[in-house]
Amino acid sequence: MTTINMTRLDSSAADFSAQLKTRLAWDASEDFEIHKRVMDIISDVRNLGDDAVIEYTNRFDQCAFKKAAELELPKQALQDAWNSLSAEKADALQTAANRIRAYAEEQKLHSWQYTEEDGTLLGQQVTPLDKVGLYVPGGKAAYPSSVLMNAIPAKVAGVGELIMVVPTPAGESNPLVLAAAYLAGVDRIFTIGGAQAVAALAYGTKTIPAVDKIVGPGNIYVATAKKLVFGQVGIDMIAGPSEILVICDGQTDPNWIAMDLFSQAEHDENAQAILISDSSDFLDQVEHSINKLLPEMERADIIRASLTGRGAFILVPNLEVAAEVANRIAPEHLELSVANPDSLRQKIRNAGAIFMGRYTAEALGDYCAGPNHVLPTSGTARYSSPLGVYDFQKRSSLINCSAAGADKLGKIASVLARGESLTAHARSAEYRIK
Structure with missing residues (x-):
């Protein structure tokens, strides 16, 4: 295998800002052919309702639905999926759900009011959304953690009805996904996906109810559809490629850091993994670990493409400068693998999630730590936040x-x-x- 020579930047270089900007650049230009196809699908669903949903589902997912009623999965199927799990998988899923729910309970916004001296009352009334749609990728792309992360905050917020859509290509469903829906309290589930599912949730059909907000990950067609229906409904965000930024003082096992970088690089070729350190020798050690460990990885080709195309090592004079660089990048995931992470954390203003200390792998946040793994990407952590209970609540002003x-x-x-x-x-x- 070809050795990976990581792209290296030096924060003290005169052209560092330009080099960093180039490395962070991601071509998010829209494919207008996809845009047009999605617009056509949305239009068909608006005009033809269930018939269009069935036609597109049968065409794209190799299904054979004849009636709209067949699109809805019986609630019993969720419980059956839960009952079918091994004790190990059931325990892992239940523990993750409990931790996500406990964290979400702390996020709830509450109504408040106060009365002025002349008797005028001012306040804020907080109410949950009535209906929310949750998009979940289907088939072999099974993400039960995504179900928990999106559904549990909605239910903690008090959402009246949570409707999940998940495609079942050639009739294939994933028991872990359905079991996660059972644990999270999903109310209804439809076996549809793609742009047609987003359109159905946004505008409603005779069978599929219209919702107030659509959340959850999907492919380019799903992301484009979410963009186009925004305004008719709310959406969570349009996510870019996954990102990890690690700041390390050179005292963590380089194998650990290499694998932390792999954990996001394995998502896809456009994922971005960056390491910042004040030790040039440590950067060398991590590069050595990368080349030693990469042949062991199942997704080695994807990791290689990600690290080669978008990865970077950044040398800084001290950790204070490391924090400044991190704030410019505004990463989705930020690991502070340093001796005093709490002190460094106080210098961080822009990050989706901050993982503190040598033992806190980003992967723990993806599955079971408790905080949400739906995070702002592509620098949007400068002005946006992780998905949370507050995204499923509305605020009304009170004046009397x-x-x-x-x-x-x-x-x-x-x-x-x-x-x-x-x-x-x-x-x-x-x-x-x-």
Whole structure:
């Protein structure tokens, strides 16, 4: 096998910013042919409803559905899948679900209010979304952890009805995915996928109810469909390739760090794995570990393409500069593999999830630590956050003016409204002035 020579950057180099920008660049240009196909599918589902969903599902997933009623999986199938698991798998799934739920319970937003001296009440009412759609990849691409991470926060938020869509190519379903849906409390499940599933959730058909928000990962057709139906419904995010950034002081086992980089690089060729260290010798050690361990990996070709095409080692003079570079990158996953991670963490402003200490592998967050693994990518951690209970809750402002409050606020509103030449606004407020 060809040796991987990791791309190396030096933060002290005059052209470091330009080099870093080039390495971070990811071609997310839209394929307009895919865009057009997805628009056509959405249009067909809006106009033809169940008939279009059945036709596309049969065509793309090699199914043979004849009636829309066949698209819904009986609730008993979820429990049967749970009952079919080995004790080891059931215990792992249950433990992960319990931890995700416990963490989610801490995130709940609560209603609040206060009363001013004149009796005017102000506050905020928090309510859950009525219906949410969860997209889950199907067939051999089984992601039970994704089911737990998306469904449990929704149920903790109090979502009235959680509707899952999962394709079953050639009738193939995954027991772990269905068991995860059972544990998470999914209310209804339809065996459809692709853009047609997103369109059905967004606009509704006679059989499939329209939802208020669609969450969950999918391929380029699913991502494009989510973009196009946004506005009709809410969506979680449009995720880019997976990312990991490790800051290490050179004292962690280099094999551990190499495997941490592999853990994200194995997702796909566009995944990005970056290591920042203040030790050039340590970067050499990790590169050696990469080349030693890579032949053992089942997805070695994907890891190789990812590390060669988008991976990087960055040398910095100290950990403070490492934190500055990390904030510029705003990674999805950030490992602080250093002696004092809490101190370094206080310098981090932009990251989807922060994994602190030498023993905290990013992979633990993917499955069972508790915090959500649905995270902002492609630098969007500068302004966005992990999926959480709050994404399934709405906030309504509360205002209840007393007579005295209406008198005081009415005078202020009148001045401001007339300043904007909105006379009806002003007079509406003035009617309530004593």
